[in-house]
Amino acid sequence: MIKLTEQPIQAEQAIDAVAHCNAGANLLFxxxxxxxxxxxxxxxxxxxxxxxxxxxxxxxxxxxxxEKWPLLGVCIIHRLGCVPVGxxxxxxxxxxxxxxxxxEAGPWLIDRLKQVVPVWxxxxxxxxxxxxxxxxxxxATS
Amino acid sequence: MIKLTEQPIQAEQAIDAVAHCNAGANLLFxxxxxxxxxxxxxxxxxxxxxxxxxxxxxxxxxxxxxEKWPLLGVCIIHRLGCVPVGxxxxxxxxxxxxxxxxxEAGPWLIDRLKQVVPVWxxxxxxxxxxxxxxxxxxxATS
Amino acid sequence: xxxxxxxxxxxKEVLGRERLEIDLHAPAxxxxxxxxxxxxxxxxxDLMDHCVIxxxxxxxxxxxxxxxxxxxxxxxxxSGG
Amino acid sequence: xxxxxxxxxxxKEVLGRERLEIDLHAPAxxxxxxxxxxxxxxxxxDLMDHCVIxxxxxxxxxxxxxxxxxxxxxxxxxSGG
Numbered sequence: 322m323i324k325l326t327e328q329p330i331q332a333e334q335a336i337d338a339v340a341h342c343n344a345g346a347n348l349l350f351x352x353x354x355x356x357x358x359x360x361x362x363x364x365x366x367x368x369x370x371x372x373x374x375x376x377x378x379x380x381x382x383x384x385x386x387x388e389k390w391p392l393l394g395v396c397i398i399h400r401l402g403c404v405p406v407g408x409x410x411x412x413x414x415x416x417x418x419x420x421x422x423x424x425e426a427g428p429w430l431i432d433r434l435k436q437v438v439p440v441w442x443x444x445x446x447x448x449x450x451x452x453x454x455x456x457x458x459x460x461a462t463s
Numbered sequence: 464m465i466k467l468t469e470q471p472i473q474a475e476q477a478i479d480a481v482a483h484c485n486a487g488a489n490l491l492f493x494x495x496x497x498x499x500x501x502x503x504x505x506x507x508x509x510x511x512x513x514x515x516x517x518x519x520x521x522x523x524x525x526x527x528x529x530e531k532w533p534l535l536g537v538c539i540i541h542r543l544g545c546v547p548v549g550x551x552x553x554x555x556x557x558x559x560x561x562x563x564x565x566x567e568a569g570p571w572l573i574d575r576l577k578q579v580v581p582v583w584x585x586x587x588x589x590x591x592x593x594x595x596x597x598x599x600x601x602x603a604t605s
Numbered sequence: 606x607x608x609x610x611x612x613x614x615x616x617k618e619v620l621g622r623e624r625l626e627i628d629l630h631a632p633a634x635x636x637x638x639x640x641x642x643x644x645x646x647x648x649x650x651d652l653m654d655h656c657v658i659x660x661x662x663x664x665x666x667x668x669x670x671x672x673x674x675x676x677x678x679x680x681x682x683x684s685g686g
Numbered sequence: 687x688x689x690x691x692x693x694x695x696x697x698k699e700v701l702g703r704e705r706l707e708i709d710l711h712a713p714a715x716x717x718x719x720x721x722x723x724x725x726x727x728x729x730x731x732d733l734m735d736h737c738v739i740x741x742x743x744x745x746x747x748x749x750x751x752x753x754x755x756x757x758x759x760x761x762x763x764x765s766g767g
Contacts, residue, residue, distance in 0.1 A: 440685030463488035582766030
């Protein structure tokens with residue numbers, strides 16, 4: 322399952338999407354908005370995307386992971402709009418018969434997603450100032 | 464959180480247990496009963512444990528993981544009794560500021576758990592025959 | 606030919622809009638589009654140094670050939686997740 | 687001295703019960719307990735080859751010294767998860 326949503330992401334939603342009767346291993350990664358990054362306090366993150374291309378790139382990551390590993394399911398859900406401290410911006414779930422493919426595919430998917438999926442975030446601090454997050458300014462997420 | 468339970472394990476339960484306002488990364492592993500292992504069809508797994516020692520060993524794994532990595536939370540829940548196909552026997556969740564510690568601690572915890580925590584499972588096949596699972600007969604889980 | 610360009614994040618903020626139209630002589634490549642874009646909007650020069658260009662929702666390079674009606678995206682460093 | 691022994695999984699099935707009491711002359715080690723256990727229950731000899739012994743819920747080795755009232759576990763290869 323591939324999804325972009327403005328609604329809060331529930332853990333069950335992503336893990337249910339990869340459930341399979343032949344799965345022994347189910348891995349879920351949730352990226353959440355962190356309150357403190359060093360001495361910087363974040364109020365929320367604000368995400369926007371290039372929707373058609375983001376969905377296309379997420380689908381490609383899904384397909385590539387299914388090809389690279391013997392997975393039974395792959396789910397990528399990205400939230401858009403404002404994500405307050407503690408809430409989930411990204412959920413990646415995978416399932417496989419045994420645990421090694423899941424533990425390899427999970428980090429690969431989130432690493433690749435952060436490299437190729439056209440989503441951008443602004444960090445809003447406690448004073449309400451916003452900054453675009455980029456590689457030299459990595460911000461309040463995982 | 465460390466827990467042994469006869470009740471079904473919900474994903475939210477484990478992920479909520481490691482929620483932290485300074486977490487950017489939250490990782491959940493669920494081990495579920497697999498229906499087919501090669502040409503062997505499993506009906507359910509039946510778990511028993513040495514309760515006091517299992518809790519002690521799980522707490523030690525919790526503490527060791529918190530020491531080895533900069534984690535914000537560690538949760539290990541193991542189910543006991545019968546676990547039908549598709550249901551969760553083990554949930555391991557960890558949270559951290561950034562994702563690397565979570566992705567290292569997650570597999571370490573499940574690997575270690577399978578080595579040191581005194582829990583035993585029997586595999587019940589479709590004919591109702593039961594077999595103790597051991598290293599030479601690894602059974603229908605992750 | 607007319608090329609539809611969509612811009613995002615900081616580039617969108619500086620330009621004050623999300624969609625532009627750039628007129629190019631065919632045949633034209635992504636490199637030609639970059640040049641035309643900077644000529645028309647020199648205020649995004651610094652940002653463009655860090656942007657990659659997508660053509661019809663796929664990453665491209667300077668030599669990618671543009672076709673009439675294609676959709677070009679100006680993609681700043683992504684920061685999803 | 688009396689040592690409380692708890693057995694699990696296949697060992698429990700073979701013995702038909704979970705708790706045993708083994709009488710040892712102090713001082714005694716885990717190795718002495720193993721020997722006494724096999725003398726009393728030779729039918730678990732094959733299984734015992736693959737078991738480790740816990741003392742008061744911690745893994746032990748053959749040289750670990752047993753104390754009056756301690757709880758010994760006979761731990762077959764674990765298969766949790």
